[in-house]
Amino acid sequence: MSGTAVNEAGLHSGVPGLVDDWSADKQAYHVPWGKAMMWIFLVSDTFIFTCFLTGYLNVRLTTTQPWPPQSEIFALSFGGDPIPLILIAIMTFILITSSGTMALAVNMGYRKDKKKTFWFIVATAALGASFVGMQAFEWTKLIVDESVRPWGNPFGAPQFGSVFFMITGFHGLHVSAGVIYLLWVAFRVKRGYYDDKGYEIVEIAGLYWHFVDLVWVFIFALFYLL
Amino acid sequence: MSAEAGQQHPLGIYYKIWTLLFFLSGCSYAVDFFEVQGAWRWTLVILFMALKAGFIVSIFMHAVWERMALVFTILGPPMVLLLLIAFITIEGNYTSRTRYTYMGHDPNAEALGPSDLHGEEHGGAEEKH
Numbered sequence: 001m002s003g004t005a006v007n008e009a010g011l012h013s014g015v016p017g018l019v020d021d022w023s024a025d026k027q028a029y030h031v032p033w034g035k036a037m038m039w040i041f042l043v044s045d046t047f048i049f050t051c052f053l054t055g056y057l058n059v060r061l062t063t064t065q066p067w068p069p070q071s072e073i074f075a076l077s078f079g080g081d082p083i084p085l086i087l088i089a090i091m092t093f094i095l096i097t098s099s100g101t102m103a104l105a106v107n108m109g110y111r112k113d114k115k116k117t118f119w120f121i122v123a124t125a126a127l128g129a130s131f132v133g134m135q136a137f138e139w140t141k142l143i144v145d146e147s148v149r150p151w152g153n154p155f156g157a158p159q160f161g162s163v164f165f166m167i168t169g170f171h172g173l174h175v176s177a178g179v180i181y182l183l184w185v186a187f188r189v190k191r192g193y194y195d196d197k198g199y200e201i202v203e204i205a206g207l208y209w210h211f212v213d214l215v216w217v218f219i220f221a222l223f224y225l226l
Numbered sequence: 227m228s229a230e231a232g233q234q235h236p237l238g239i240y241y242k243i244w245t246l247l248f249f250l251s252g253c254s255y256a257v258d259f260f261e262v263q264g265a266w267r268w269t270l271v272i273l274f275m276a277l278k279a280g281f282i283v284s285i286f287m288h289a290v291w292e293r294m295a296l297v298f299t300i301l302g303p304p305m306v307l308l309l310l311i312a313f314i315t316i317e318g319n320y321t322s323r324t325r326y327t328y329m330g331h332d333p334n335a336e337a338l339g340p341s342d343l344h345g346e347e348h349g350g351a352e353e354k355h
Contacts, residue, residue, distance in 0.1 A: 019256075030295075061314075062322045064329065066337035069337050071261075106233070111234075146340060154343050156335055217279050221271050224274070
């Protein structure tokens with residue numbers, strides 16, 4: 001494999017790099033171990049969310065009752081006519097905004113700009129917390145005003161409730177855990193805990209947060225829009 | 227120890243992707259707002275979803291800059307899920323056809339919305355058959 005390009009660390013790229021990394025008795029992933037572990041955790045989490053989403057696909061395909069109209073159910077009125085799906089759209093934009101601030105936090109972390117890193121992580125956590133707050137509002141509205149239950153609802157297919165509570169509940173749990181995790185990392189950044197250890201931990205926390213946003217992309221499209 | 231010490235990239239690319247994600251989310255919402263239905267709805271929603279997911283994983287999660295060994299570990303196993311989705315779709319369609327054929331349900335029944343329910347004051351107990 002002498003013909004292929006070698007980078008500054010003496011490693012091949014592309015397919016020869018893949019073969020080299022896997023075939024020799026040595027470290028396969030040239031990243032900090034915490035990052036490799038976070039990725040493997042996220043892959044396993046992908047499987048969990050896919051189980052929920054394929055379960056949803058199955059009940060959605062097989063139910064003989066009409067599926068409740070999400071656009072109308074999640075509409076919200078600000079004084080005038082109800083705007084379809086507006087709360088979910090706002091939640092989507094909040095999560096995307098938080099993903100952007102997280103990306104900036106990672107970047108500032110590698111620049112060792114502790115102050116900016118801290119504030120970008122705190123902003124991300126605050127946006128995440130407001131997302132959870134809106135979700136609590138949405139759940140309350142559905143349970144109290146629309147009498148949606150995991151075993152039935154007034155609109156149509158009874159599976160709607162169980163799918164909704166299970167999928168958004170599990171996602172909300174991820175967001176809540178993420179908020180706590182981010183605040184933990186933020187205060188460690190502020191105290192200078194990573195000055196010696198390196199700022200990869202901010203990127204690792206960022207991977208988790210972007211994953212939460214990624215899952216929401218799928219939930220938004222598959223559950224709310226289709 | 228690590229070959230590429232951290233993922234450090236110019237800020238510009240994050241701003242561009244960030245804007246793009248906002249734009250794509252707006253497009254997704256527009257599909258619902260303008261009540262696009264049928265095959266177009268499915269196509270557009272899935273397209274915008276796939277694009278958003280792709281940009282988040284590749285740029286925000288830095289997958290395009292990672293080495294191929296890590297990228298294959300991340301993206302390889304989830305590929306079998308496509309097979310699961312295909313199986314569930316085939317099986318689900320079969321189940322629903324069986325139910326419509328043998329259990330006498332109406333495939334064209336209309337769903338009720340909150341406006342249908344909150345408008346009438348009859349109470350749910352009285353149902354006419």
